[in-house]
Amino acid sequence: MEQYELLWKYQQVDMELDQYEKEMRGNSNRKELLKHRDFLLEQQNVLKKIESDVEVMSDRMEALADEIKRLSGSVAEATANFENNRPDNLEDVKKQMASIQKLIATITRYESELAKMRKDSEARDRQQREVRVRAAKARAEFDRIKVIYDEEYKAAAVKLDELKKKVAREAEGIDPGLLEKYKAIKRHAAPPITRLHDDRCGGCNMQLSAADKDKVRSGVPYVECENCGRIILIKQVD
């Protein structure tokens, strides 16, 4: 058999293999698994984000609590000082009371911030629990489908392996350079080998150039499509 006829036969099993691989990728359980896997990854990221938020919040809450404690000490000290050494003019009384009130106002502000953060933090805790529940459900579903899919895959892999062997057998006897060319064309046009249909490329339907038509008349076994790069076989090979 001529090289291009061998290549034509090779293409048939090669396309069969591609088609089968495509079907395997399109397996509905595989798609479900990927969906659950993506969902699980997403939930992990959500959890990580919540954890880091909680960490920042608890640092801030700790700092606020310390600051409130410190300011309360200052208030107690200033109050005691005021009681023990009452100033003898109104101006100083007003001044000292104002400074104590300022401290108390700051404490109040910090306390309300702290209360708000506690609430936020509790909301984060709830959110975290919800995410964990959702993730656990997805995980269980993933595991359930995985068992089924693994069985399907095992069966499919046997056929896949047979097809690969078949393709390898068909490749025997084909010039390696030609096979490389086939693979190069296949990267942008598949199937890479086609036939001539009414002076047109069977792949992209482009009409042959006058020069190529001359070549065909001269009896070459193939021409290359100027548009899609496919190898166009001239002779009927089937």
Ligand SMILES: [Zn+2]
């Ligand atoms: Zn073409």
